[in-house]
Amino acid sequence: MLFLKRLPMPSGRIRQFDIEEALDRALEVFWTRGYEGSTLPELTKAMGINRPSLYAAFGNKEQLFRKALDRYQTGPMSFLADALSKPTARAVAEAIFSGFVRMQRDRDKARGCLIVSGALAAGEEAETVRRELAQLRQAIVKTLRERFKGAVQDGDLPAGTDCATLARYTATVLGGLAVQAASGTTEKELRLVSAMAMRAWPD
């Protein structure tokens, strides 16, 4: 006899907080402080929950960071994936830069980019997170490269274009904008830099 798994009928006390809202608050802390710089007291205070609730809902600090990172990519950073569907390679890059610059708007403490400042250099205990972020940055380069290769086949980009370098240049400017944003550079200034960066574009 087979027993069907009862999916969502746990009984017991229901969660007193919204799990996605708490995740947004955690994201804000990680964004501002980085992975290592974010402490459990600061996280729990920002999330409005206590420690055992955090661990029950998210596992531990590292898993919480990963979930916040996912939410970052599908939320504030969603312009990146969206940009890929722009018609031309140039439009893709423009959408990425302008999307990032716009994302910095009205942001108080959490300036820059979580994928960059989450853990650029870190201690031994944060090595895993650091390495994962580095891989993610490289994965973004790879995605861009594939997109640009398609653009060459479409005749959008000139034949013989170095798509790998074009992708790395795009990622480099994006990362550079993140560093600038974290240094207090204003939105308007970032926009001017983005426009200048596009002058390097082929054609």
Added chain:
Amino acid sequence: MLFLKRLPMPSGRIRQFDIEEALDRALEVFWTRGYEGSTLPELTKAMGINRPSLYAAFGNKEQLFRKALDRYQTGPMSFLADALSKPTARAVAEAIFSGFVRMQRDRDKARGCLIVSGALAAGEEAETVRRELAQLRQAIVKTLRERFKGAVQDGDLPAGTDCATLARYTATVLGGLAVQAASGTTEKELRLVSAMAMRAWPD
């Protein structure tokens, strides 16, 4: 009656280690781990000294970091100040990019740039260091802007050039290269990106 200050005659046990060599080792640790990620055990082990020696010679962790940062600027990063004396604005930018790329050569763990990855986002206790690094990054932009303004007056750059944006673009690419280097991008790849970045240059 005036007493002359006896300058270098302390008697007592002499220091058993070379203070500049120890500083170089500390720099390597900060470079790899960032300010927060560098622990006293790792620092003292790398420096080959014990804790009281470190505190006697350098003050504390924060002051040690500042001294390592100074040494970084006058050592590995000296190409930046040197680049300013290049004859043209374009040559300045080229020297900065190629200097940074060359600096990454033969570097094992300490990839990237201390000014960027030392403390991009950090906890409360590292706020001072983080802010100082952000100011330093902005100071670099200012220095470049002044250099480029001079280039306009020399007729090297076209009249009406937006020197502030040009300076910020240069710093953005440099910061982006630092992020890329910290992500494992190779020297050759960085060189190609640098060349592409120069395509945005005026004229």
Added chain:
DNA sequence: AGTTTTCTGTACCGTAAGGTACAATGAAAT
């Protein structure tokens, strides 16, 4: 109603962080 089950809050655990007291060491000065 009572039982079950999950979440919440307090209070705590072990560990590691940055920093220091203090006695021992050893080179220079007398």
Added chain:
DNA sequence: ATTTCATTGTACCTTACGGTACAGAAAACT
């Protein structure tokens, strides 16, 4: 040889970290 005094090594301090035990609270099931 003795005194002097900064450096060295051990051992320790306080504090804060990430993580958890456990009892109380509250919603669903019987």
